[in-house]
Amino acid sequence: xxxxxxxxxxxxxxxxxxxxxxxxxxxxxxxxxxxxxxxxxxxxxxxxxxxxxxxxxxxxxxxxxxxxxxxxxxxxxxxxxxxxxxxxxxxxxxxxxxxxxxxxxxxxxxxxxxxxxxxxxxxxxxxxxxxxxxxxxxxxxxxxxxxxxxxxxxxxxxxxxxxxxxxxxxxxxxxxxxxxxxxxxxxxxxxxxxxxxxxxxxxxxxxxxxxxxxxxxxxxxxxxxxxxxxxxxxxxxxxxxxxxxxxxxxxxxxxxxxxxxxxxxxxxxxxxxxxxxxxxxxxxxxxxxx
Numbered sequence: 001x002x003x004x005x006x007x008x009x010x011x012x013x014x015x016x017x018x019x020x021x022x023x024x025x026x027x028x029x030x031x032x033x034x035x036x037x038x039x040x041x042x043x044x045x046x047x048x049x050x051x052x053x054x055x056x057x058x059x060x061x062x063x064x065x066x067x068x069x070x071x072x073x074x075x076x077x078x079x080x081x082x083x084x085x086x087x088x089x090x091x092x093x094x095x096x097x098x099x100x101x102x103x104x105x106x107x108x109x110x111x112x113x114x115x116x117x118x119x120x121x122x123x124x125x126x127x128x129x130x131x132x133x134x135x136x137x138x139x140x141x142x143x144x145x146x147x148x149x150x151x152x153x154x155x156x157x158x159x160x161x162x163x164x165x166x167x168x169x170x171x172x173x174x175x176x177x178x179x180x181x182x183x184x185x186x187x188x189x190x191x192x193x194x195x196x197x198x199x200x201x202x203x204x205x206x207x208x209x210x211x212x213x214x215x216x217x218x219x220x221x222x223x224x225x226x227x228x229x230x231x232x233x234x235x236x237x238x239x240x241x242x243x244x245x246x247x248x249x250x251x252x253x254x255x256x257x258x259x260x261x262x263x264x265x266x267x268x269x270x271x272x273x274x275x276x277x278x279x280x281x282x283x284x285x286x287x288x289x290x
Contacts, residue, residue, distance in 0.1 A: 001250075001258055001285060001286070001288075001289030002043050002044055002072065002256070002257045002258060003041050003042050003043055003044065003257075003258055003259075003260070003282060003285050003286070003289075004042065004043070004044035004045065004046055004072070004074060004257040004258065004259035004260065005037060005042050005044070005045060005046070005259065005260045005262070005278075005282070006045075006046040006047075006048035006076065006215075006259060006260065006261040006262065007023060007045055007046070007047070007048060008020055008023065008048060008049055009047045009048070009049050009050055009054060009058055009059065009062045010058060010062075011023045011024070011030055011033070012030060012045065012047065012061075012062035012065050012066060013057075013058045013059075013061035013062040013065065014029075014030055014061065014065070015058065018265075019265065022264055022265055022271070022274075023264075025271045026264065026271050026274055026275040026278065027275065027278075030065060031069075034065075034066075034069045034071065035069075037282075038069070038071070040279055040282045040283075041282055041283075041285075041286055042071070042282060043071060043072055044071055044072035044073065044074060044257045044259065045066045045069075045071050045072070045073060045074075046073075046074040046075065046076055046110075046259050046261070047059070047062055047063070047066075047073075047074075047075045047076060047094075048076045048261065049076065050075055050076060050077050050078075050090055050094055051077075051078055051090065052078065052080065052088050052090055053090075054090050056089060056090065056093040059090060059093050059094050059097060060093060060096075060097045063075075063094065063097040063098055063101060064097065064100075064101055067101035067102060072105075072257065073098065073102060073105075073107050074107060074108040074109070074110065074213065074257060074259065075094055075098075075107060075108070075109050075110070075147065076109075076110045077090075077091060077094070077109050077110065077111055077147075078111065078112065079111045079112060079113065079114055079129065079132055079133065079136070080132065080136070081128075081132060082131075082132045082135040082136060082139075085135070085139075086139070087136065087139050087140075091147075094109075094147065095140070095143070095145040095146065095147050098145075098146045098147060099145070099146050102146060104146075105146060106146060106147075106148045107146050107147050107148065108147075108148055108150050108182070108184070108212060108213040108256070108257070109140075109147035109148060109149050109150060110150045110152050110184050110213060110215070111133070111136075111149055111150065111151055111152065112151075112152050112154055112161040112163070113125070113126075113129040113133075113151065113154065113161040113162040113163040113172065114128055114129045114132070114161060114162060115159055115160060115161050116158075116159040116160060116161075116162070117159035122162070125162050126162050126172075129162050129163070129172060130172060130175045130176055133149070133151065133172070133176045133178070133181065134176045134177070134178060136149060137149050137176060137178035137180050137181050138178070140180070141178075141180055148180060148182060148212065149178075149180060149181050149182070150181070150182040150183065150184045150212050150213045151163060151169060151172060151173060151181060151182070151183055151184065152184040152186050152189075152215065153165075153166070153169050153183075153184065153185055153186045153189055153190055154186070154189055155186075155188075155189040155192050155193060155225060156192075156193050156196070156197050156199070164189075164193060164199075165193070165199055165200065166190075166200060166203045166204055166207045167204075169183055169207065170183075170204075170206055170207055170210070173210060182210060182211070182212030182213065183207060183210040183211050183212060183213075184211075184212070184213040184214060184215060185203065185207070185208075185211055185213075185214050185215075185249065186214070186215040186217075186261070187214065187215065187216050187217070187242060187245045187246070187249070188215065188216065188217035188218060188219060188225045188226060188227075188242075188261070189215070189225060190203075190245070191218075191219050191238070191241055191242060191245065192219050192223070192225050194241075195219060195223070195238075196223070201241075201245075202245070202248055203248075208249075208252040208254070211249075211252075211254055211256065212256055213256055213257060213259065214249065214254070214256065214257065214258055214259055215259055215261040216229060216242075216246070216258055216259060216260050216261065216285070217229065217260065217261045217262055217263075218238055218239060218242050218281075219238045219242075220238075220266065220267070221238075224266055226261060226262055226263035226266055227262075227263075227266065227267065228262060228267070228277035228278065228280065228281045229242050229243070229246075229260070229281045229284050229285075230277055230279075230280025230281045230283065230284050243284070243288065246258075246285070246288045247288060250288060250289065258285050258289070260278075260281055260282065260285070262277075262278060262281060264277070264278065
């Protein structure tokens with residue numbers, strides 16, 4: 001099992017900031033932090049917050065550092081509005097930096113569909129998502145980018161992204177018609193949709209067959225996502241359901257990264273307790289992987 005962990009780009013670039021400081025307090029500066037995580041079994045790191053205004057130097061430094069630490073890489077990007085036929089500079093910088101450090105390696109680039117708040121009607125949001133995904137896939141392929149676009153299952157919420165059910169993701173992928181577009185099963189989003197909206201809990205075979213990446217996190221007692229998945233008395237029922245989803249994923253023959261997308265800022269307790277929950281989440285994946 002390849003175990004991944006999402007981390008702030010600033011932390012990986014050696015910068016300072018609120019989210020960065022939390023990871024420094026839990027695991028130490030980036031060098032000792034990643035060594036500790038490697039010792040726990042982490043083999044891959046995801047830059048979890050590359051956006052349009054992320055400084056290009058920060059993106060490059062983070063990617064170079066992950067490569068230097070001999071860890072696999074994935075990148076969480078966003079779906080831009082592609083009116084002028086060109087990808088944003090942050091996309092291009094990530095692609096260039098990956099190409100310079102990870103020669104010949106395909107790197108998962110995780111994307112959400114467009115948000116409903118961006119357009120007057122749901123059908124407009126859907127159509128524009130298909131349009132921009134299609135152009136993005138073409139431009140990445142045309143430029144021989146090492147990044148592999150991957151569409152994420154999202155949480156259903158007011159004015160949130162399209163693509164919140166297994167069938168919606170499959171429909172979007174079919175409409176885009178790009179052989180390079182993969183699927184990211186966000187197990188935490190999926191479980192939240194089950195608990196709050198009664199969605200289908202387990203994905204159909206077609207969805208599992210198209211999987212190229214995962215985001216794994218638990219649902220907290222207050223209903224928020226991106227919680228730990230270790231065995232915690234406060235979340236016994238939710239964790240049991242997460243573990244069942246992981247077993248379905250494992251039994252499907254999935255060979256990609258099991259990427260933990262944890263937000264300790266949402267958790268209660270001391271930094272030492274939060275670190276322990278991160279560690280237990282990693283251990284849980286190892287137990288399920290057998």
